[in-house]
Amino acid sequence: MKLTKGQKVFNVVNFFLMLAVCLITVYPLWYTVIASFSDPLAVSTGSVTILPVGFELASFKKVFEMDNIWTAYGNTIFYSVFGTLLNMVLTILGAYPLSKRRLKGRRVFMLFILITMWFNAGMMPSFLNYRDLGLYDTRAAILLCGAIDTFNVILMRTFFENVPDSMEESAKLDGANDWRILLNIYLPLSVPAIATVTMYYFVGRWNSYFWSMLLLKDQSKVPLQVLLKKLIVEVSYSVNEAVDMSATVMTEQTIVYATIVIAVLPMLILYPFLQKFFVKGIMVGAIKG
Amino acid sequence: MTPTAGKTRTQTQRFWHSVLRDKHLYLMMIPFLLWYIIFCYKPFGGLVLAFQDYKPLLGIEGSEWVGLENFKTFFTGPFFWRLIRNTLLLNIYNLIFGFPVPIILALLFNEIHHSKLRTVVQTISYMPRFISTVVIAGLVVNFLSPSSGIINTFIKMFGGEPIYFLTRPEFFRPIYVLQGIWSGAGFGSVIYYSSLCSIDTELYEAVMIDGGGRWKQIWHVALPGLLPTIAIMLIMQIGNLMNVGYEMIILLYQPVTYETADVIGSYVYRLGMEQANYSLSTAVGLFNGVISLILVTSANFVSRKLGDVSIF
Numbered sequence: 091m092k093l094t095k096g097q098k099v100f101n102v103v104n105f106f107l108m109l110a111v112c113l114i115t116v117y118p119l120w121y122t123v124i125a126s127f128s129d130p131l132a133v134s135t136g137s138v139t140i141l142p143v144g145f146e147l148a149s150f151k152k153v154f155e156m157d158n159i160w161t162a163y164g165n166t167i168f169y170s171v172f173g174t175l176l177n178m179v180l181t182i183l184g185a186y187p188l189s190k191r192r193l194k195g196r197r198v199f200m201l202f203i204l205i206t207m208w209f210n211a212g213m214m215p216s217f218l219n220y221r222d223l224g225l226y227d228t229r230a231a232i233l234l235c236g237a238i239d240t241f242n243v244i245l246m247r248t249f250f251e252n253v254p255d256s257m258e259e260s261a262k263l264d265g266a267n268d269w270r271i272l273l274n275i276y277l278p279l280s281v282p283a284i285a286t287v288t289m290y291y292f293v294g295r296w297n298s299y300f301w302s303m304l305l306l307k308d309q310s311k312v313p314l315q316v317l318l319k320k321l322i323v324e325v326s327y328s329v330n331e332a333v334d335m336s337a338t339v340m341t342e343q344t345i346v347y348a349t350i351v352i353a354v355l356p357m358l359i360l361y362p363f364l365q366k367f368f369v370k371g372i373m374v375g376a377i378k379g
Numbered sequence: 380m381t382p383t384a385g386k387t388r389t390q391t392q393r394f395w396h397s398v399l400r401d402k403h404l405y406l407m408m409i410p411f412l413l414w415y416i417i418f419c420y421k422p423f424g425g426l427v428l429a430f431q432d433y434k435p436l437l438g439i440e441g442s443e444w445v446g447l448e449n450f451k452t453f454f455t456g457p458f459f460w461r462l463i464r465n466t467l468l469l470n471i472y473n474l475i476f477g478f479p480v481p482i483i484l485a486l487l488f489n490e491i492h493h494s495k496l497r498t499v500v501q502t503i504s505y506m507p508r509f510i511s512t513v514v515i516a517g518l519v520v521n522f523l524s525p526s527s528g529i530i531n532t533f534i535k536m537f538g539g540e541p542i543y544f545l546t547r548p549e550f551f552r553p554i555y556v557l558q559g560i561w562s563g564a565g566f567g568s569v570i571y572y573s574s575l576c577s578i579d580t581e582l583y584e585a586v587m588i589d590g591g592g593r594w595k596q597i598w599h600v601a602l603p604g605l606l607p608t609i610a611i612m613l614i615m616q617i618g619n620l621m622n623v624g625y626e627m628i629i630l631l632y633q634p635v636t637y638e639t640a641d642v643i644g645s646y647v648y649r650l651g652m653e654q655a656n657y658s659l660s661t662a663v664g665l666f667n668g669v670i671s672l673i674l675v676t677s678a679n680f681v682s683r684k685l686g687d688v689s690i691f
Contacts, residue, residue, distance in 0.1 A: 094592070096592045096593070097592065097593055100490070100592070100593045100594075101490075101492075104487055104490050104491065105491075107487055108487065108488075108491065108496075108500045111484065111487075111500065111503075111504055111565075112500060112503045112504070114561070115503055115504055115506060115507060115561070115565060116503060116506075118518050118522065118561070119506075119510075121522075121529060122518065133527060134526065134527040135527070136527055136528075136529070136531070136532030136535065137532075139529065139532070179410075180410060180411050180414055181411075183407045183408065183410060183411050184407075184408055184411030184412070186404070186407060187401075187404035187405070187407050187408050188408075190401070190404060192397065192401070193401055193404055194394060194397050194398055194401070199408070199412070202412070202415065203415060206415060206419040206420075208671075208672055208675050208676060209668055209671075209672045210419065210422075210668065211419075211422035211423045211425055211426055211668075212422075212426070212647065212661060212664030212665060212667075212668055213647050213648060213651055213652075213660065213664055214425065214428065214647070214651040214657050214660045214661045214664060215422040215423070215424070215425025215426055215428065215661060215664075216418075216422045216425075217651065217652075218422075218425050218428075218657070219417075219418070219421055219422040219425060223417070234414075234418065235418075237414055237418070238411065238414050238415070267403050268401070268403035268404050268407070269403055269407070272407075293509055296511070297509075297510070297511030297512065297513075298511075299511065299512065299513050299626070300512075300626045304652060315511055315513045318511075318513045318514065318517065319513045319516075319630065322513060322514070322516070322517030322520070322521075323513070323516055323517060323520060323630050343521070343524075343527060346517065346521065347521070350514055350517055350518070353511075353514060354510060354514055357509045357510065358506075358509070361506060361509055362502070364509065365502060365505050365506075365509075368505070368508070368566070368569075369505070369569050
């Protein structure tokens with residue numbers, strides 16, 4: 091098909107707009123990477139813009155030498171892996187029964203969980219609840235906090251509802267009970283769904299900081315994001331407020347960039363795999379209400 | 380025995396029969412429901428704090444009841460209007476400047492006919508969704524740094540004076556809205572893009588046969604096709620007018636910018652966690668929760684009336 095002149099112009103304009111979108115999205119991340127490798131002096135005088143100036147691994151070396159980074163990294167992996175596991179077990183155990191139209195009281199149970207999306211007790215009552223349960227400053231609190239996301243329950247339930255009933259009926263005839271049917275029939279059929287919801291939980295766990303910050307006092311238990319909050323935000327403010335740029339202040343800034351790189355790296359490596367699932371999830375969530 | 384009584388008995392029997400039949404399903408739900416009871420419903424009891432002068436040493440039983448005193452303190456306090464104004468304004472700016480961006484992005488993505496190129500652009504634009512609040516805040520703080528931030532480097536390059544953006548109240552709202560667009564617009568376009576994909580291609584062809592160009596196609600086919608989704612997303616966002624991402628705000632604000640940056644969520648956090656004023660914090664949170672509940676349920680009601688698609 092021949093393109094008219096107007097269409098050609100449109101395509102060119104659109105191409106440049108898209109290029110701009112990509113640049114705006116990528117540049118902050120690109121800058122962080124090049125700044126972390128650059129000479130601290132060049133970064134602090136603002137001469138690093140498109141390519142690294144000098145090449146130094148000193149900032150990374152400093153970051154790797156900090157013990158608390160590794161502890162926090164380990165904690166994040168622990169919370170993300172076991173937290174997501176707990177998320178999935180609870181979510182599946184709730185979503186599967188709720189996907190059965192024959193279940194008596196299904197509407198009541200649905201209302202029971204939906205209410206929590208519209209109204210919650212708020213920060214202080216929730217915080218005091220953790221404290222009263224003896225969970226303050228424990229790893230268990232971080233695992234239990236946000237162990238179910240109602241939105242994900244609804245997603246999972248929608249997926250289960252789409253599995254044809256005939257599968258269940260034939261298994262019932264063979265004498266299988268509901269646990270067996272869930273494990274042997276529904277779970278294998280819902281692998282894409284399970285992957286999607288797992289990703290949602292995992293990314294959420296990896297990136298969350300707020301409740302970990304509230305619930306943990308012991309620095310050896312904090313996840314990476316809480317430590318990063320200290321390093322990135324607080325150090326950066328102190329750099330900004332420094333009257334004269336001493337050598338230590340300058341290196342602090344490239345250390346901040348190096349820390350960001352290390353913190354974001356796993357997500358960016360996983361990203362191409364994750365994003366497909368994310369998109370799938372949002373579409374299912376939108377179709378069904 | 381009357382026939383109705385007989386019928387009710389069989390109904391109850393049938394009910395218990397099906398409960399017994401599905402006993403394993405109910406068993407499965409126990410841990411799930413317990414979590415909701417312990418972590419979502421039990422804290423509701425803590426809301427009594429809002430009506431007390433809570434002292435941690437005395438506990439809920441021993442603390443004095445003060446009725447609506449905490450609410451009165453909040454409503455007549457110096458921060459009430461400032462918090463309402465900041466919360467609403469940040470959301471309204473988000474609505475005006477942030478809301479259209481994913482829609483425009485989806486329309487432009489839809490106009491890329493080279494499918495590989497489109498996938499690449501979309502994949503890149505979703506990326507910030509995977510970056511945590513803390514890291515985004517760190518990027519904002521560093522990029523806006525007066526001494527070495529890249530933004531000020533550009534300002535200096537063009538002969539301007541560096542500005543310490545994060546200490547200037549007038550810049551807080553644009554900064555907040557812009558970081559929100561950067562991190563959310565790409566991924567936000569997914570929902571619009573997926574409804575664009577479901578538009579019948581014959582409609583585009585019809586416009587083309589009538590001699591309409593790309594703009595005509597967007598205006599007469601794509602945009603009308605998106606309207607139901609736009610309406611629902613808009614209603615949802617209006618329903619959330621009283622909720623702001625305070626987790627981001629507490630990373631970006633400083634006492635000098637509280638004037639424009641402090642919102643209800645961040646105030647609740649500061650009162651409770653930093654000043655240990657549990658009662659007032661709970662009262663402010665409860666006030667916010669009730670208003671949000673009213674807004675969200677009315678938004679949901681409207682969207683259900685409008686069409687069969689609703690988010691929740």
